[in-house]
Amino acid sequence: MSRTQETGTLSGRNLSISQTILLSFTVITAAATIITGFTLYRQFAARSRQMMTESAERLTERAVVTLEDYLTDMRQLSDAMYYDVIKDRDFKTDSIDTEMNMFYETGRDRIVSLALYSLTGSLVSAAPSAIEKPGLDVASESWFSRAINEVENFHFSLPHVQNLFDDPNYRYYWVISLSRAVRITVNGVPRSGVLLVDMNYSNIVQMLDDINAGNSTGQYMYLTDNNGNIIYHPKMMQISADILNENNEAVAAYEDGVREESFGGETRVVIVDTVSYTGWKLVSVIPSSSFSLSLSQMRSFLVMVMAIMLLAIVLINRIVAAYISSPVRKLDDAVRNASGETPIPDDSFENGSLEIQNLGKTLQNYQKRNSQLMRDIVREQEEKRKSELDALQSQINPHFLYNTLDSIVWMIESGRDKDATQMITQLANIFRISLSKGNTIIPIEDELRHAINYMNIQQVRFRNAFEVKFEADPELSRYCTVKLIIQPILENAIYYGVKNMDEDGMIIVRDWKDGDDIYISVEDNGFGMGKEEVAQLLLEDRSKANHHGSGVGLYNVHKRIQLRFGENYGLRIESEPDVGTVVIIRFPAIPYTEENRKMLEEGGKEKGV
Amino acid sequence: MKRTGRIITGLIIAGIGVIVLTWFLTSTSTISEPQKKRQFVTVVVSDSTDSRWVRFRAGLEKAADDYDVSLNYAVTGKFESPQEQMHLISGAASASDGLIVQLEESEESEESVRDIARTTVLELIDLSETFSASEEGSYAGIGTDSRAIGESLAETVQNDMAESEVPAELKIGIISGNQRLAVSRERLSALTEALEVFGITPVWIAESAESVESYVNVNTVIALDNTNLEQAGDILRTDEEPRIRLYGIGCSDKTIYYLDRGLIAAMIVPDDFRMGYLAMTEVHNRLNTPNIPMKDRQVSFEVITKDNLYSKKHESMLFPIIN
Numbered sequence: 001m002s003r004t005q006e007t008g009t010l011s012g013r014n015l016s017i018s019q020t021i022l023l024s025f026t027v028i029t030a031a032a033t034i035i036t037g038f039t040l041y042r043q044f045a046a047r048s049r050q051m052m053t054e055s056a057e058r059l060t061e062r063a064v065v066t067l068e069d070y071l072t073d074m075r076q077l078s079d080a081m082y083y084d085v086i087k088d089r090d091f092k093t094d095s096i097d098t099e100m101n102m103f104y105e106t107g108r109d110r111i112v113s114l115a116l117y118s119l120t121g122s123l124v125s126a127a128p129s130a131i132e133k134p135g136l137d138v139a140s141e142s143w144f145s146r147a148i149n150e151v152e153n154f155h156f157s158l159p160h161v162q163n164l165f166d167d168p169n170y171r172y173y174w175v176i177s178l179s180r181a182v183r184i185t186v187n188g189v190p191r192s193g194v195l196l197v198d199m200n201y202s203n204i205v206q207m208l209d210d211i212n213a214g215n216s217t218g219q220y221m222y223l224t225d226n227n228g229n230i231i232y233h234p235k236m237m238q239i240s241a242d243i244l245n246e247n248n249e250a251v252a253a254y255e256d257g258v259r260e261e262s263f264g265g266e267t268r269v270v271i272v273d274t275v276s277y278t279g280w281k282l283v284s285v286i287p288s289s290s291f292s293l294s295l296s297q298m299r300s301f302l303v304m305v306m307a308i309m310l311l312a313i314v315l316i317n318r319i320v321a322a323y324i325s326s327p328v329r330k331l332d333d334a335v336r337n338a339s340g341e342t343p344i345p346d347d348s349f350e351n352g353s354l355e356i357q358n359l360g361k362t363l364q365n366y367q368k369r370n371s372q373l374m375r376d377i378v379r380e381q382e383e384k385r386k387s388e389l390d391a392l393q394s395q396i397n398p399h400f401l402y403n404t405l406d407s408i409v410w411m412i413e414s415g416r417d418k419d420a421t422q423m424i425t426q427l428a429n430i431f432r433i434s435l436s437k438g439n440t441i442i443p444i445e446d447e448l449r450h451a452i453n454y455m456n457i458q459q460v461r462f463r464n465a466f467e468v469k470f471e472a473d474p475e476l477s478r479y480c481t482v483k484l485i486i487q488p489i490l491e492n493a494i495y496y497g498v499k500n501m502d503e504d505g506m507i508i509v510r511d512w513k514d515g516d517d518i519y520i521s522v523e524d525n526g527f528g529m530g531k532e533e534v535a536q537l538l539l540e541d542r543s544k545a546n547h548h549g550s551g552v553g554l555y556n557v558h559k560r561i562q563l564r565f566g567e568n569y570g571l572r573i574e575s576e577p578d579v580g581t582v583v584i585i586r587f588p589a590i591p592y593t594e595e596n597r598k599m600l601e602e603g604g605k606e607k608g609v
Numbered sequence: 610m611k612r613t614g615r616i617i618t619g620l621i622i623a624g625i626g627v628i629v630l631t632w633f634l635t636s637t638s639t640i641s642e643p644q645k646k647r648q649f650v651t652v653v654v655s656d657s658t659d660s661r662w663v664r665f666r667a668g669l670e671k672a673a674d675d676y677d678v679s680l681n682y683a684v685t686g687k688f689e690s691p692q693e694q695m696h697l698i699s700g701a702a703s704a705s706d707g708l709i710v711q712l713e714e715s716e717e718s719e720e721s722v723r724d725i726a727r728t729t730v731l732e733l734i735d736l737s738e739t740f741s742a743s744e745e746g747s748y749a750g751i752g753t754d755s756r757a758i759g760e761s762l763a764e765t766v767q768n769d770m771a772e773s774e775v776p777a778e779l780k781i782g783i784i785s786g787n788q789r790l791a792v793s794r795e796r797l798s799a800l801t802e803a804l805e806v807f808g809i810t811p812v813w814i815a816e817s818a819e820s821v822e823s824y825v826n827v828n829t830v831i832a833l834d835n836t837n838l839e840q841a842g843d844i845l846r847t848d849e850e851p852r853i854r855l856y857g858i859g860c861s862d863k864t865i866y867y868l869d870r871g872l873i874a875a876m877i878v879p880d881d882f883r884m885g886y887l888a889m890t891e892v893h894n895r896l897n898t899p900n901i902p903m904k905d906r907q908v909s910f911e912v913i914t915k916d917n918l919y920s921k922k923h924e925s926m927l928f929p930i931i932n
Binding site for chain 2: 133160161163166167170171172174201202205221235236237238240242243292304307312314315482565
């Protein structure tokens with residue numbers, strides 16, 4: 001397996017151990033980090049929301065207390081005015097202008113005016129001294145009628161522009177009217193009247209503006225009466241001008257406490273706290289955007305921390321993955337590099353974990369056993385090849401013996417005993433060389449001597465019907481050749497070349513060296529063959545199916561040379577009808593030594609060539 | 610493989626470094642970062658300290674506060690000429706992100722406005738109907754419907770006289786105010802046309818009337834701007850036997866006082882708070898979303914009499930709560 005196969009895609013299943021560990025750990029830890037971060041954020045958000053709400057509740061409570069103190073002051077001022085000044089006076093004779101002015105001066109930063117009206121709405125006394133607007137119908141004012149109708153209570157009006165006294169400086173004041181029924185004694189007769197304290201509305205505005213100014217996250221407070229009419233709102237003018245809206249009408253139905261409401265397409269938390277006595281409701285609004293704003297910094301911080309954690313986790317996972325996979329990778333490399341002759345080294349696994357050591361030893365044993373098996377297979381193959389060679393070689397002997405004995409029989413039948421004796425002697429020489437002490441590789445000189453003996457026998461048989469020439473190069477006599485490769489070619493040259501010629505046939509045997517190869521040619525001037533027939537001569541099937549016998553020997557020679565020296569060597573046949581045939585043997589030039597012989601005998605064609 | 614591993618490790622460490630550095634820089638810059646630059650809007654109106662502008666200015670300030678815009682309300686007197694005003698506006702434009710301007714229209718003003726609108730967000734108030742609107746929405750106008758105001762005045766005057774205990778022929782004098790302002794010209798034109806419908810022709814029309822003698826020939830005076838309405842009120846206040854009914858367009862504390870005192874029979878009050886608020890809103894929106902064209906707007910007006918002066922509906926418009 002190559003390295004490129006080791007690094008596959010995620011979708012593939014061929015990730016390395018290191019990658020698998022890194023990926024698995026990273027996915028698991030990233031998921032855990034994200035879930036933890038998300039959970040922490042949710043908890044923080046909920047806690048933050050709770051804290052903001054509680055803080056707003058506390059702020060609202062304090063604002064209500066401040067408002068109540070302010071309104072209590074106003075009621076106490078009214079009480080003091082009534083019980084200390086008005087109640088015991090007889091207005092027939094007494095005037096309260098001085099006392100009223102004194103009270104006004106005392107509270108002038110909080111009140112716009114003090115006024116005492118009779119039941120009919122006529123002004124009894126007022127401070128500061130001012131001219132009442134002409135044509136006023138005070139009795140029709142709501143603050144007046146409420147005071148008369150509910151005599152036990154103080155009554156706080158909604159903010160309105162005071163419409164009682166003429167101010168030549170064109171000034172108009174926003175006030176909240178605090179009215180109450182009083183008893184006025186005139187000439188000893190008690191009568192009903194109304195005491196009016198016009199509170200400076202800007203005090204309440206300033207008070208609540210200051211509280212709202214402290215909120216920078218969009219929270220705000222507003223004040224309504226018990227019917228939901230707005231008394232104060234930080235956007236009072238915008239609401240009055242119909243530029244903005246407020247959910248004040250719904251507030252009338254709200255109980256004190258915290259609640260959620262939807263308004264203007266936004267969900268928001270509202271805290272309602274009722275101001276005692278007046279029934280006014282102070283409403284704190286926390287828009288959902290306020291929560292988001294307060295959490296945005298936390299959110300970015302959390303994302304930052306999680307990003308750093310994730311990268312650190314990837315880094316650590318890489319180190320861990322490398323540590324775990326290192327022995328496996330080392331063993332893997334050793335297994336890759338190991339071959340039949342190079343065993344898996346011990347140091348490739350002996351420092352690894354127990355499992356790796358066991359695996360390494362097992363692989364090492366397998367590798368050794370495998371190498372042994374390979375050697376056995378090679379040896380068996382060699383033996384098989386050798387036996388095949390022997391089989392091929394054994395095909396020569398009966399063929400040649402048959403032909404020779406045929407010649408000897410012919411001589412004896414024709415009474416040529418001397419020639420027969422000589423021929424048998426030649427035959428004995430041939431067999432001696434054939435045996436060659438069992439060697440397959442012999443020197444070229446032996447092979448040529450064998451060929452000469454053979455041709456001597458054939459010339460006796462054919463009564464010198466053809467000539468034979470051997471033009472051997474003495475320099476090549478001590479080079480290796482496979483034995484019995486010339487004789488089958490000579491046999492073919494005789495039987496299919498020159499035997500039946502009317503004129504004298506000629507067979508010439510030559511040898512020469514060209515480069516690293518040696519060539520031996522057998523040339524005859526016989527009948528020759530066509531190209532198609534030549535092309536068929538060295539084919540196994542053709543040789544087996546040869547109808548007139550030629551080719552069996554040629555194929556055997558060709559195959560034996562190739563088995564011993566390789567596919568580049570063997571026979572080459574050139575023939576032309578009525579001209580003759582040349583068979584050229586080619587094999588590598590290997591000096592004949594005992595060492596080379598043994599090497600070639602053992603089938604080392606690759607080593608020898 | 611090892612080289613790739615080293616590269617990945619290096620990238621991871623570099624990533625952590627970048628994040629930590631970004632975080633550090635962000636957190637420190639949050640502490641020391643100067644506040645985000647606020648948008649700067651200048652308002653140029655004629656005679657800016659006049660009480661006529663109190664409610665308009667209140668609207669501007671509320672909007673500026675809501676949108677966190679820095680408001681520069683330029684202190685001006687009465688402009689001698691449109692050129693003088695344009696000179697001041699050009700100067701303000703170069704130093705402001707947005708401009709809100711009451712324009713004294715002239716032949717050259719349209720070209721000048723287009724030039725200014727190329728570099729500065731521009732909102733015009735009290736713009737005449739004849740002033741060419743910006744086709745591409747690079748500037749816009751806001752104001753009341755002058756024609757409707759003229760018609761409403763005429764109708765109020767006519768109805769008051771018809772419902773009077775002692776109906777008499779209406780003899781009307783009109784104080785038209787500064788006719789250099791196209792909007793004043795339009796109001797006058799609309800008023801006279803509406804009176805024509807009732808068969809009334811003004812006895813006189815003057816830009817200003819500064820003495821009671823001027824009112825000898827009429828029983829009704831209509832002042833078409835706040836300054837002249839105040840002036841007419843001042844004059845009639847000295848009249849021991851009030852015989853002239855005063856109407857007009859106004860919005861100052863003084864005119865309200867005169868209305869409250871009965872010196873002014875009825876008064877048209879434009880919703881100047883709303884005009885100021887919406888003018889600033891339009892400029893702010895344009896500054897934040899420059900691709901959205903500006904749009905002309907109209908604001909409403911109310912006919913105020915002594916009877917409805919203190920109604921809940923009119924209180925907040927006439928007496929803005931200015932903290």
